[in-house]
Amino acid sequence: MLSIDNLHASVEDKTIIKGLNLEVKPGEVHAIMGPNGAGKSTLGYVLSGREGYEVNEGAVKLNGKDLLELEVEERAREGLFLAFQYPVEIPGVSNMEFLKESVNALREHRGEEPLTAAEFLKKAKAACKQVNLPLDFLKRGVNEGFSGGEKKRNEIMQMILLEPSLCILDESDSGLDVDALQVVADGVNSQRDGQRSFIVVTHYQRLLDYIKPDFVHILADGKIVKSGDASLALEVEKSGYAFLGKAYEEADA
Amino acid sequence: MSQWLSEVIATAQTHQDWLAPHRQAALAELEKVRWPLRKVEDWRFTPLIPVEKRSVLLAKPENSTFSAPKIGELSAIELVFSGNELLTDVSALALPEGLEIVRFSTATAQQQTAIESLLSDVKPAKHLFGQVNDALLADGLYIRVAAGKTIDTPIRISQLASNEGDQHLRVLMQVEAGARATVLEDGYGDASSVNTAFSEYVLESEAHLEHYRFAMFTQQAMHVGGCHFKVAEKAQLNSTLIGYGSQLSRLDVDVIYTGEFANANINAIYLLAEGELFDLHTTIEHAVPNCTTEENARGIVGDRAKAVFNGRIHIHRDAQKTLAELNNRNLLLSRRAVINTKPELEIYADDVKCAHGATVAEIDDTALYYLLTRGISRSQALIMLNFGFIQELINQIPNEDIAGWLLNQLHDRFVGMEVK
Numbered sequence: 001m002l003s004i005d006n007l008h009a010s011v012e013d014k015t016i017i018k019g020l021n022l023e024v025k026p027g028e029v030h031a032i033m034g035p036n037g038a039g040k041s042t043l044g045y046v047l048s049g050r051e052g053y054e055v056n057e058g059a060v061k062l063n064g065k066d067l068l069e070l071e072v073e074e075r076a077r078e079g080l081f082l083a084f085q086y087p088v089e090i091p092g093v094s095n096m097e098f099l100k101e102s103v104n105a106l107r108e109h110r111g112e113e114p115l116t117a118a119e120f121l122k123k124a125k126a127a128c129k130q131v132n133l134p135l136d137f138l139k140r141g142v143n144e145g146f147s148g149g150e151k152k153r154n155e156i157m158q159m160i161l162l163e164p165s166l167c168i169l170d171e172s173d174s175g176l177d178v179d180a181l182q183v184v185a186d187g188v189n190s191q192r193d194g195q196r197s198f199i200v201v202t203h204y205q206r207l208l209d210y211i212k213p214d215f216v217h218i219l220a221d222g223k224i225v226k227s228g229d230a231s232l233a234l235e236v237e238k239s240g241y242a243f244l245g246k247a248y249e250e251a252d253a
Numbered sequence: 254m255s256q257w258l259s260e261v262i263a264t265a266q267t268h269q270d271w272l273a274p275h276r277q278a279a280l281a282e283l284e285k286v287r288w289p290l291r292k293v294e295d296w297r298f299t300p301l302i303p304v305e306k307r308s309v310l311l312a313k314p315e316n317s318t319f320s321a322p323k324i325g326e327l328s329a330i331e332l333v334f335s336g337n338e339l340l341t342d343v344s345a346l347a348l349p350e351g352l353e354i355v356r357f358s359t360a361t362a363q364q365q366t367a368i369e370s371l372l373s374d375v376k377p378a379k380h381l382f383g384q385v386n387d388a389l390l391a392d393g394l395y396i397r398v399a400a401g402k403t404i405d406t407p408i409r410i411s412q413l414a415s416n417e418g419d420q421h422l423r424v425l426m427q428v429e430a431g432a433r434a435t436v437l438e439d440g441y442g443d444a445s446s447v448n449t450a451f452s453e454y455v456l457e458s459e460a461h462l463e464h465y466r467f468a469m470f471t472q473q474a475m476h477v478g479g480c481h482f483k484v485a486e487k488a489q490l491n492s493t494l495i496g497y498g499s500q501l502s503r504l505d506v507d508v509i510y511t512g513e514f515a516n517a518n519i520n521a522i523y524l525l526a527e528g529e530l531f532d533l534h535t536t537i538e539h540a541v542p543n544c545t546t547e548e549n550a551r552g553i554v555g556d557r558a559k560a561v562f563n564g565r566i567h568i569h570r571d572a573q574k575t576l577a578e579l580n581n582r583n584l585l586l587s588r589r590a591v592i593n594t595k596p597e598l599e600i601y602a603d604d605v606k607c608a609h610g611a612t613v614a615e616i617d618d619t620a621l622y623y624l625l626t627r628g629i630s631r632s633q634a635l636i637m638l639n640f641g642f643i644q645e646l647i648n649q650i651p652n653e654d655i656a657g658w659l660l661n662q663l664h665d666r667f668v669g670m671e672v673k
Contacts, residue, residue, distance in 0.1 A: 048626050051618065076628035088623040092641050101637065102627035109628065142623075158627065 001026050001197050002166050007058035008222075009046045015056070016042040018222030024166065027194040031208055031233060032201045034219035035241045040201045041085060043219070044170045048082045049075050062166060076102075077109035079165030083155040083172050090142035095154070098142045099124055103161050127160045130190065132183045149180035156187035167191070168199045173207035185210030205237035220244050255288045255305045258385075265388035271365050272357070272390055275372055279387030286381060295379075298561045298593040299532045303475050303501045307447065319441050321411035327654035329409035329437065330354075336418045337391035351402025351432070357393040357423070368395050371425045375453035375481040377536075380505050382477035386421050386449040393423030396436075400429035400457070407435040407463075407652065412450050414442035414474060424452035428460040428488075435652065439467040442474035442499070450478035456488040458512055463651055464492040467659075470499045471529075479505035484544075486512025493650055494521040495659065497666070498529025498558055506535040508546070510572075516545040520646045523552035523560055524666050525590075532561035537579075539572040542602075546577040551642055555670045556587035562594045566609070570601040579609040584639055586616060587673040616672055632668045640667055 002024040009017040016039045024030055034040050046053045047060065049072040060067040062078055070078065090098070103123075104114040115123070128135055131153040143151050152172055159167055172184055188198065188211050200211055208216070208230065216232040217224045218241070225244065226232065262283055265276050289305070290296040321333050330348065333340045343356050355364045376383050398404055414420040420442075428434055442448050448470060456462055462482075470476040476499060484490050496504060508517045523531045537546050546566060554560045566577045583592045596609040617638065624634035643663060650656035 050622055071631075072622065072625035073628050073630055073634075076626055082626050084623070088620050090617075090620045090623070090638065093637050097637065098624070098627070098629075101624075101629050101633060105628040105630060105633070162627065 001028075001063060002199075003061045005059045007046070007060060008056040009042065010054050010056055011042065011052060016222055017046060019058070020219075020223055022217070022224065024197045024199065026197055027192070028215065029192070029198045029200060029211060029213045031213035031216045032199060032219050033203065033205070033216060033233060033236055035244070036203070038219045039222045040203075040219055041170055044082050044168045044201060047075075047168060048072060048080065073105070076162075076164075077106055081159050081162055081164035081167045083152075083159060083167065083169045085171040085174060087143045087146075087151040087155055089144050089146075091144045093142050094138070095140055095142050096124065096138040099138070099158065099161055102158065106162055123161060127157045130160060131157045131187050133157065148175040149177065152176060152180065152184055153187070156184055160187060160191060164196070166197050166199070168201065170201045171203060172200070173202055173204065181207065181210060205233040208233045218244070257304055257307055258283065258286060258288060261385055261388060268389075275369065276388050276390070279384040282378065282384050283388060290381070295534070298559070299501070299503060299530065301501065304447070307445070307475075318415050319413040321413060321439065321441070324409075325654040325658040327407065327409075327652070327658070329407040331409050331411070332394060333411045333413065334392070334420070334422055335413045336420055337422065339392060349404055349406065351399040352404050352408075352434075353397040353399070354408075355395040357390070357395065360395070364395065368393075368425060371395070371427065371453065371455065372423070373453070375455060375483045375507070375509070376451055376479065377481070377507055380451075380479055382449045382503075383451050383479055383505070386423060386451045389419070389421040389449070390423055391421050393425065396424070396426040398426075398428045398432040398434045401431045403433040404435070407437055409437045409439065412438075412440040412448060414440070414446035414448045414470070414476075415444045417445045418447075420446065420448040420450070422450055424450075426452070426454045428454065428456050428462050430457040431459045432457075433461040435463040437465040437467070437655065438480070439465070440470060440476060440478070442470040442476060443472040445473045446475065448474065448476045448478065450476070452480050454480070454482045456482060456484045456490060456515075458486040458488060460485070460488045462488075462490050464490065465495075465655060466492070466504070467495040468502055468504055468531075469495065469497045470502050471497050472499055474499045475501040477501065477503045479507070481507040481509075482517070483509050483511050484515045484517060486514060488512065488515045490515075490517040490519075491651065492517070492519045493646075494519065494533070495663075496521065496523035496531040496533060496552075498523070498525035498531040498560070501530060503532040504534070506533070507538070508536070509538040510541050510544040513541050513543040517547075519546070519548040520649060521548075521550040522643055522646055522663065523550075524643075524663055524670070525552070525554050525558035525560055526666065526670050527556045527558060529555070529558045530561075534561075534563045535565065537566045537577065539566065539568040539575045539577065542571060542573045542575065544572070544575055546575075546579075548579045549646060550581045551583070551646055552592070553584045553639065553643065553667060553670070554586065554590040554592055556673045557589045559591040560593070562592070562611075563597070564595070564609075565597040565599065566607065568598070568600045568602050568605055568607065572602045573604045575602060575605040575607070577605070577607045581611040582642055583611075583613045584615070584642070585613060586670060589673070635672065636664065636668065640664065643667070
């Protein structure tokens with residue numbers, strides 16, 4: 001599914017990812033935890049191909065394809081989905097138009113006919129209900145005036161509609177109350193089908209009570225320094241990142 | 254004085270026809286022009302170097318190699334100039350009742366009198382290239398819509414310029430009281446051609462004119478033209494202006510209200526590809542009370558391209574109860590794209606409602622990235638993010654065939670422009 005081999009990446013000449021290795025198999029859920037500044041969000045941006053994020057070394061393969069060779073939109077079409085920590089507001093473009101263009105771009109890539117307006121509307125309404133957003137959110141500008149929780153739910157709605165093979169959730173729990181967290185987690189869990197894989201990036205263990213990970217990795221200073229099962233997250237929750245050494249303990253305080 | 258202008262004057266003096274007195278009046282003005290014009294406010298941002306460099310006026314302008322594009326399913330009364338030659342046989346046209354079209358070069362003595370009385374009656378003398386057009390005028394069309402008549406079929410006047418040819422043509426139109434008509438003036442040019450297309454419109458009381466002017470001159474073409482309107486009581490003008498850039502492309506528009514309760518709605522769109530220049534100057538003269546102007550100019554400026562917008566609304570002392578709005582919005586596709594925008598309100602009346610504004614935006618990289626991560630192609634994402642404000646103006650176009658065709662043209666031109 002996803003194979004990251006010795007990845008080094010930098011932003012504005014500052015190296016953030018320093019030799020990261022990760023293997024994600026179909027159906028697996030991997031949680032990546034770590035202190036602030038460890039490179040958690042950078043990983044999502046690098047994998048999605050954001051401009052300004054330079055890969056200096058290493059290789060990334062998604063479903064056997066060299067991911068780093070692909071443009072941002074091509075990565076999405078190959079099945080990569082990034083749920084943003086801070087979803088972008090785009091006034092003037094309706095959520096509906098945005099979702100329809102996305103879904104049809106992916107369908108075209110798979111050699112499928114574009115959905116008609118009626119077909120799309122039916123799917124979009126169902127997805128909207130699933131993440132507990134009122135239907136008029138489809139008509140509003142993309143994320144325009146949405147609350148933090150509504151934006152996160154809108155990300156999950158996109159994930160449901162786009163049916164990716166690998167989902168990266170970048171702090172999808174940040175800024176959510178317990179109810180919103182439940183909706184986001186339910187949305188994610190509904191998409192677990194034994195084939196689709198997830199990388200759940202989070203600062204806190206809380207989300208992992210709702211989305212049970214198969215593996216937990218601790219990212220610190222651009223590398224995975226420790227891996228384990230779900231119990232590792234609980235350990236972090238209990239004693240923080242102290243085991244990483246003094247510097248991280250303070251950074252996380 | 255530039256060598257080019259000297260040659261314009263010399264050439265004009267050789268034209269001995271019934272328009273000679275009119276040419277002489279313009280020549281007297283041109284003799285006074287102090288070149289270069291860099292220091293003149295009107296030409297501050299638009300260098301005339303391409304014209305200055307053009308030292309030789311071609312004695313025999315060649316026909317254009319273009320043909321006028323088909324505009325969707327639009328069925329129009331088509332008049333096509335290739336170079337200075339009118340390809341259409343006006344006398345063979347089956348015109349609807351109430352519509353008269355006269356070619357300058359074949360005008361009868363009586364028609365000549367009508368033409369002479371209208372020539373430069375609307376177009377202000379301040380336009381240098383308007384004077385050049387007066388002096389070099391090769392041919393023109395006089396169009397009259399009789400009082401109370403509605404002409405449903407649009408009248409399309411196309412000007413094609415290429416092969417280094419000169420093209421100096423004039424359109425005069427009189428929409429008599431209560432009459433209605435639609436006119437499309439479209440111009441296409443490249444290859445170092447020079448076009449000065451000036452048109453003058455008189456809208457009599459309660460007349461209604463739907464007007465289009467497409468200045469689609471590209472590449473090395475030079476185009477400096479204008480549209481000028483006199484709008485009488487309760488008359489309505491709806492004008493859509495489209496500008497492509499070239500090495501020199503400029504359009505001057507004047508609206509002069511001569512009667513109360515008249516209104517003008519002007520929408521302008523310019524899309525400039527790499528390195529091109531387009532300059533739009535508009536002046537609205539609210540000389541009488543109770544008139545309404547709404548003007549929207551919106552443009553997208555490509556890498557190293559330059560747009561100039563100068564929109565002036567002049568509200569005279571007696572023009573009480575004027576409503577006027579002027580807005581200019583721009584999107585720059587690169588750090589090297591330039592817009593010089595200057596919306597101006599000059600108000601001497603005290604009971605008016607006026608607003609003006611200008612905005613300049615750049616491509617929002619974060620929004621673009623967001624759309625790309627959802628699999629949307631770059632060109633489609635750019636359209637979604639940045640074409641809406643152009644599309645809004647296209648949606649206001651009353652004629653569906655023109656709107657549909659234009660949307661495709663501008664869409665394709667935008668997609669072909671590179672974001673840097």
